[in-house]
Amino acid sequence: MKKSNIIMFITAILPLGLFLFPLWKITLEAPQYPTPLGIYIHINDFSDVNPHDIKNINLMNHYVGMKYIPDAIPEFKVFPAGIIITTILGLIIAFKGNYKWFLFWFILMIVLSSAGLYDFYIWEHDYGHNLDPKAIMKFTNPDGTQMGFQPPLFGSKDILNFRAHSYPQLGALFLGLGMAGSFIAYLVGKKNLNDVRGKIQKH
Amino acid sequence: MKNLLKLTIVTLSVLVAFTSCNNQSTNGKSGALTSSAAEKVYVAPGEHDEFYAFVSGGFSGQLAVYGLPSGRLFKVIPVFSQDAEKAYGYNEETKPLLNTSYGFIPWDDAHHPDISQTNGVLDGRYVFINGNNTPRIAKVDLTTFETTEIIEIPNSAGNHSSSYVTDNTEYVVAGTRFAVPVPQQDIAIKEYKGKFKGTLSFIKVDPEDGGMDIKFQLLMPGFDYDKAHPGRGKSDGWFFFTTYNTEEANTLLEVNASQNDKDFIAAINWKKIEAYVNNGGGAMMPTNYAHNVYDEYTHSATSTMKKEVLMVDPSEVPGAVYFLPTPKSPHGCDVDPTGEYIVGSGKLSANVTVHSFTKMLAAIENEKFAGEAYGIPILNFEDVLAGAVEQPGLGPLHTEFDGEGNAYTSFFISSEIVKWKLGTWEVLDRQPSFYSIGHLMIPGGNSQKPFGKYVLGMNKITKDRYLPTGPEVTQSAQLYDISGDKMELLLDFPTVGEPHYAAGIPADLIKPNSKKIFKLEDNNHPYVAKTEADTKVVREGNIVHIYMTTIRSHFAPDNIEGVRVGDKVYFHVTNLEQDYDVPHGVSIIGANTSELLIMPGQTETFVWEPKQVGVWPFYCTDFCSALHQEMQGYIRVSPTNANTPLKWSLGEDID
Numbered sequence: 001m002k003k004s005n006i007i008m009f010i011t012a013i014l015p016l017g018l019f020l021f022p023l024w025k026i027t028l029e030a031p032q033y034p035t036p037l038g039i040y041i042h043i044n045d046f047s048d049v050n051p052h053d054i055k056n057i058n059l060m061n062h063y064v065g066m067k068y069i070p071d072a073i074p075e076f077k078v079f080p081a082g083i084i085i086t087t088i089l090g091l092i093i094a095f096k097g098n099y100k101w102f103l104f105w106f107i108l109m110i111v112l113s114s115a116g117l118y119d120f121y122i123w124e125h126d127y128g129h130n131l132d133p134k135a136i137m138k139f140t141n142p143d144g145t146q147m148g149f150q151p152p153l154f155g156s157k158d159i160l161n162f163r164a165h166s167y168p169q170l171g172a173l174f175l176g177l178g179m180a181g182s183f184i185a186y187l188v189g190k191k192n193l194n195d196v197r198g199k200i201q202k203h
Numbered sequence: 204m205k206n207l208l209k210l211t212i213v214t215l216s217v218l219v220a221f222t223s224c225n226n227q228s229t230n231g232k233s234g235a236l237t238s239s240a241a242e243k244v245y246v247a248p249g250e251h252d253e254f255y256a257f258v259s260g261g262f263s264g265q266l267a268v269y270g271l272p273s274g275r276l277f278k279v280i281p282v283f284s285q286d287a288e289k290a291y292g293y294n295e296e297t298k299p300l301l302n303t304s305y306g307f308i309p310w311d312d313a314h315h316p317d318i319s320q321t322n323g324v325l326d327g328r329y330v331f332i333n334g335n336n337t338p339r340i341a342k343v344d345l346t347t348f349e350t351t352e353i354i355e356i357p358n359s360a361g362n363h364s365s366s367y368v369t370d371n372t373e374y375v376v377a378g379t380r381f382a383v384p385v386p387q388q389d390i391a392i393k394e395y396k397g398k399f400k401g402t403l404s405f406i407k408v409d410p411e412d413g414g415m416d417i418k419f420q421l422l423m424p425g426f427d428y429d430k431a432h433p434g435r436g437k438s439d440g441w442f443f444f445t446t447y448n449t450e451e452a453n454t455l456l457e458v459n460a461s462q463n464d465k466d467f468i469a470a471i472n473w474k475k476i477e478a479y480v481n482n483g484g485g486a487m488m489p490t491n492y493a494h495n496v497y498d499e500y501t502h503s504a505t506s507t508m509k510k511e512v513l514m515v516d517p518s519e520v521p522g523a524v525y526f527l528p529t530p531k532s533p534h535g536c537d538v539d540p541t542g543e544y545i546v547g548s549g550k551l552s553a554n555v556t557v558h559s560f561t562k563m564l565a566a567i568e569n570e571k572f573a574g575e576a577y578g579i580p581i582l583n584f585e586d587v588l589a590g591a592v593e594q595p596g597l598g599p600l601h602t603e604f605d606g607e608g609n610a611y612t613s614f615f616i617s618s619e620i621v622k623w624k625l626g627t628w629e630v631l632d633r634q635p636s637f638y639s640i641g642h643l644m645i646p647g648g649n650s651q652k653p654f655g656k657y658v659l660g661m662n663k664i665t666k667d668r669y670l671p672t673g674p675e676v677t678q679s680a681q682l683y684d685i686s687g688d689k690m691e692l693l694l695d696f697p698t699v700g701e702p703h704y705a706a707g708i709p710a711d712l713i714k715p716n717s718k719k720i721f722k723l724e725d726n727n728h729p730y731v732a733k734t735e736a737d738t739k740v741v742r743e744g745n746i747v748h749i750y751m752t753t754i755r756s757h758f759a760p761d762n763i764e765g766v767r768v769g770d771k772v773y774f775h776v777t778n779l780e781q782d783y784d785v786p787h788g789v790s791i792i793g794a795n796t797s798e799l800l801i802m803p804g805q806t807e808t809f810v811w812e813p814k815q816v817g818v819w820p821f822y823c824t825d826f827c828s829a830l831h832q833e834m835q836g837y838i839r840v841s842p843t844n845a846n847t848p849l850k851w852s853l854g855e856d857i858d
Contacts, residue, residue, distance in 0.1 A: 035783075052720075052781035059755055059782070063829065136830060 004189030005094050008102050011181030012090025015083050015109075017174025018043040024120075024172065025049070026151050027165040028057065039069065041120075043083060043171065044076045064149055064160075065135025066127060075119060082112055090182070099189025106182040113175065117153070124150050240693045243684060246273040251714070254646050256659060256707045257316045257330050257343075258680065260284075263700025264311045266332055266343060271646070271657055271707060272682055274696035282341045282350045283311030283334040287797035291350075294799055295773070295808040296728075297497070299506035303337055303355050304491045312336045315366055315704040318345075319413070323370040323435050323540075323651030327712035329413050331366040331375045338362030340377050340406060342413060346716045347499060354415045355492040357512055358385045358402045364431040364536075368408070370439045370651070374473065375415065377404040378444050382425030382451075386490065395453035399425035402514075403444065405473060414496070419480050419513040421471065421524070424577040425451050427460070428469070430536040430601075435651050438542035438560040440474035445547055447532035449576075460532065461551060465584060467526035467576075468536060468547050470563060475523040476515055485515040500727045502805050518578035525567060526576060527558050528584040535601035539610065540651045544589055544625055548599035548612060555599045555612055557628070559589035590628040595621045600641060601704075603648030605655030605685055611648075613640040613660060620660055620683065622690060634690045636681055638664040645685070646707030654709055658683045658690070661702035669697060678702055719783040721804030728806035730775035735759040740851045747772045747849075753787035753801065754779040755828040757853065758821070761836030764857050765849030768813055768842055774799070774821075777806040788824030791838065798824045813840040 001009075022040035027049070029036040037057050038049025046069055048054050058068045086109060093101040128150025139147035139160070151157065151164045158164075168176075246252055252270025260267055264284030268277045285292030285301070292301045292309060301307055311334030319329040330343040338356035343349065356362055356377045364378030382399035384390060390398060400422050407418040426446040434441035449466045452459030479485070490512050497504040517524040531549035533556070538545055545558040566586040573583045598616030605611070609631065612621050618639050622632040642661045646654040660681040669677060677697035684691040723733055732738045732750040738759045741748045747770050752759045758776075766772055778787050780803040790798040791811050799807040813819065823834035841847040850857045 056782045059780075 002189070002192065004099055004102065004185045004192060005097075007181055007188060008097075008105075008185040009091065009094035011178050011185055012087055012094050012105075014178035014181060015175045016087055018083055018171040019080070021170035021174065022047070023169060023175075025165075025167055025169050028060075028159075028162045029165070030162045040169065044080050046071075060162075061149070062132075063136045064139065065132035065137075066149060067130070067132070069127075073123070075116075075123075079116060082116075086112065090178075099186050099193065102182050102186040102189055106179060106186060109175075109179045109182065113179070121153050124153065127151075240684075240691065244272040244274065244682065244694045246270065246275070252710060254654070254657070254707050255710055255713055256644070256646075256680075256705050257318070258659075258661070258698055258705040259313045259316050259332060259701075259703045260699045261314070261678075261701025261703050262312050264313050264334070265699065266313060266316055266330065267699040267702075268348065269680075269696075270710075271659065272693060274680065274682060274694050276699070278348055279699055280343055280348055280350065282332055282343065283313050283339065283353075285309045285797075288800065290797045290799045290807060290809065293797035293809070295810065296503040296806075299504040300350060300353050300495045300497060302495055302506035303339070303493045304357070304508070305337060308337050310336075311339060313341075313700075313703070314363060316706040317367050317375070317649070317704075318706045318708055319372040319408075320368055320650055321371055323439070325647050325650055325652070325708045325712060326372075327708055327716070329372075330706060331368060333362050333365035333377060335362050335380075338365075338377065338379070340366045340375060340415065342375075342415060344413070344499070345713050346718050348717070349497070351497040351499065352413070352415055353493075353495045354406060354417065355494070356402075356404050356417070357490040357492040358383070358400075358420060358488075358514075359404065361427075364403070364428040364444050367431050367433055367442075367649075369433045369442070369473070370435060372408050372410070374405045374418070374433075375408055376431055376433065376442055377406060378428035378431055379403070380427050380429060382427065382448075385422060386488070392453050395425060396451045397425070399451070399453075401426055401428050401446075403428060403442075403469075403471065405476075415494075417492075417509075417512055419476065419485055419515050421476065421515050421517055423469065423517065423524075424449075424579070426467070429534055432536050432538045432545075432649060434542050434560065435538050435540060436542035438538065438545075440472060441560075442471045442473050443536050443538060443545050444469040444471070445529065445533040445536040446526075447534075465528040465530050466532055466549075467581070468529045468533060468545060468558065469579075470525045470527055470545075472523045476520055479520045479523070480513060480515065484520065485513045487511045488514040498727075499721070500725050502721070502726065502728050502807065522567070524579050525563070526579055526581040527563065527587050528573070528581065529556050529558070530554065535599070535612075537602040537604075537610075537649065539604050539625055540606055540653060542651075546602045546610065546612075548602065550598055550600060550615070552599070553594050553597075555592040555595055555602070555623075557589045557591060557625075558587045562589065563587045590626075592621075592623050592628045592630065595623060595630050596633070601643055603643055603645040603658065604653050605645055605648070605658075606653035607655055609655075609685075611643060611645065611658050611685070611690075613643045615639055615641065615663075620658065620690065622685070632689050634683060634692060636660045636662055637668050637679070637695065638662060638666065640681075642702070642704045644705040644707055646709065648707075654707070656684070656686050657693075657707075658685050659705055659707065661698070661705060663701070665697070668695060680705075720781055721802060723777075723779065723781055723804040726777065726804055726806060728775070728777070730773070730808065731806045732759075732775070732777050734779070735853065738851075738853075740765070740849055742849050745770050749774050749851075751776045751789075752779050753777070753789070753823065753827075753834075755785070756823075756830030756834045758789070758823075758834065758836045759853045760851035761853050762857055763836070763851045764839040764841075765847045766813060766838055766840050767845060767847075768816060768840060770813060772811045772813065772838075773808055774811065775806060775808045776801055778803050780804070785827060786825050787827050787834070789821060790824055791821035792819050800825060813838075816840055816842050 024041040129148040254271040256269040281291035338359040342352040359379040361380030363380035385400040403421040427448040448460035529547040531552035533547040534550040535548040596614035596617040682694040778801040
């Protein structure tokens with residue numbers, strides 16, 4: 001097996017780490033929470049960072065009319081399927097394909113991940129803006145529009161008395177390494193081919 | 204130029220300041236550079252104390268939890284007295300804890316807390332404490348800081364030489380102060396001598412769940428058994444009790460019980476008696492006492508009446524009990540960390556007497572007896588004496604140890620703590636107390652491993668020490684630094700009730716085990732509602748059960764109709780919260796009981812008997828959240844013969 005195909009093989013497996021480790025983490029800090037509230041977003045689940053965090057986030061958020069974080073969303077079915085399909089595809093490419101296919105897989109993953117992030121953003125936006133009209137506390141921005149409570153997609157942000165942090169976790173690292181790996185496989189494969197071509201030309 | 208001068212001066216003074224700081228830290232605790240007392244007790248906002256101190260409330264019946272060195276009060280744990288704040292003894296769940304063979308008793312006199320031990324070292328699982336007046340031993344669980352068990356002690360009166368634990372918490376021991384007829388009977392008081400007895404109770408502690416059970420009672424002569432401590436290390440397996448009134452007087456004891464030159468320390472070989480009992484020794488005696496157990500999962504206590512107790516006559520167990528003559532009505536009975544020295548503080552004596560365990564065993568071996576009392580051998584004073592601290596002060600009471608070979612004895616009359624050396628018996632230091640110290644406590648100071656950094660003195664009289672509060676003024680505790688050669692008074696703080704003994708322990712041994720919430724999923728209360736969907740109102744004749752929940756910031760249900768005058772309404776309220784430090788409270792206008800204060804995941808019940816027709820509000824009594832003021836509801840009470848249907852709602856009207 002060629003070096004580039006070995007890299008591609010490893011690369012295709014890496015995103016499976018998403019089934020072992022969380023993809024993202026949102027943390028809410030406030031003086032009353034010396035241990036911050038936190039939620040892990042997995043490829044197929046939401047989970048507490050500390051016991052009962054999601055319940056307690058829901059309790060906090062209902063004051064401003066935010067919906068409860070759902071037990072399940074359709075993405076929890078779509079995303080795992082997507083990862084499994086792309087992994088199988090990646091493995092087939094690793095065994096059968098050449099460097100051009102590696103680049104195809106890389107681009108495919110970029111497109112799918114971006115779509116996933118965009119979907120996450122849409123959900124977050126809806127979670128932070130689609131508020132119960134009977135909300136206990138209603139806040140408006142200085143310009144008179146309704147204040148939203150969307151957590152940041154990436155980074156840190158103040159939301160009322162909380163400071164929210166949103167950062168990728170180990171699962172995302174596996175996905176990122178997988179994607180980067182496929183691009184490296186592409187480069188290595190291409191270089192090898194050029195070397196071989198060069199050798200042929202010399203002869 | 205002027206600026207340059209200023210700059211130089213500032214720089215110099217900063218340098219000087221830093222230099223002197225260095226001196227402070229390297230020179231340690233000598234001279235004028237010693238850090239101030241204020242610094243030593245200052246625990247900055249948000250920081251934690253180094254030790255927990257569990258200080259008995261005496262006539263308050265409770266156990267107060269302080270931090271040391273700051274002296275800050277964290278919690279008053281209700282034990283023997285009702286506490287309206289926490290609904291202890293008022294709600295249906297905890298009322299059984301205060302049940303006795305005399306019925307429900309809302310108060311007791313709490314004396315000597317002692318922390319459970321493993322291998323003679325504090326293990327931080329439980330605190331035991333005795334109720335003096337209606338003899339009882341309570342156990343406080345140190346994961347919840349709540350009283351979880353109370354056992355009544357039959358055939359006892361004035362449960363004072365209690366509640367001390369053996370090296371591995373095999374037993375917690377309870378001795379009677381007052382001799383009484385055993386069993387009780389209608390006889391002339393003057394028949395005291397010979398007819399009255401003193402029992403010493405050995406309560407087995409289950410190593411797994413801490414459950415208490417009286418293994419046996421030892422039927423001793425009719426003396427007053429004052430204080431006690433178990434043997435440690437080499438003397439593990441023995442228990443020592445001071446006695447007074449060996450004169451067996453029954454009137455004007457202040458004179459008549461002070462006649463004998465020497466009373467006794469009773470040395471009990473409990474392992475020998477345990478073996479005797481395990482081999483079928485002793486006789487079951489009919490009696491009646493309450494055993495009350497609180498279950499953390501049903502959040503409820505049950506009270507069981509027990510009908511017999513195993514009584515052991517010491518004369519039938521040869522070699523198990525001896526008397527050590529000890530001068531002048533000894534009070535404190537303290538055993539040093541090695542287990543060799545047994546300190547008896549003759550409160551009317553000028554000296555502190557110390558017996559040697561080794562010499563005691565030798566005297567027993569040689570069968571050198573001075574006589575006997577009621578069949579119990581009396582050893583010779585000189586044969587068991589290790590030494591005496593000569594004229595250290597007036598009115599010695601109690602002694603604790605620092606683990607460095609030093610002992611600290613409190614003196615009530617001369618109002619001071621005296622530090623002296625074990626073995627040489629020389630007085631090393633003395634510090635006044637303000638005023639009239641009773642007990643004193645070094646964390647772990649009665650175990651094999653004291654944490655000898657501080658001693659806490661507990662004073663009976665404060666007079667001018669604080670802002671006056673009318674004729675009744677507070678009692679106090681005083682903290683001394685004992686890490687150096689000389690004791691240093693650091694802090695003086697008021698206490699809850701009368702601080703008798705206290706038990707201290709490094710915070711790290713308890714802090715990680717302290718629970719934050721009760722898990723709702725583990726709640727097995729018979730009237731729990733684990734979700735709002737489970738809430739309901741059920742009528743059984745004129746009894747109404749309301750299965751209610753609380754969560755920020757509402758009750759479910761919060762509108763109830765169909766209750767009638769003459770009903771007995773049980774509010775069973777479950778706090779659905781699962782977040783740390785989010786209790787909810789509840790009470791209703793005209794309730795003849797206390798509020799409830801319900802921790803997350805807990806269910807509590809109060810009874811309300813509506814007497815008037817009308818619509819009556821109830822509300823949350825703990826400021827739970829931003830919408831706390833909105834956390835309220837109404838109950839409609841109809842006349843006795845009305846047929847208003849029983850209905851309830853949340854968020855919509857009852858139709």
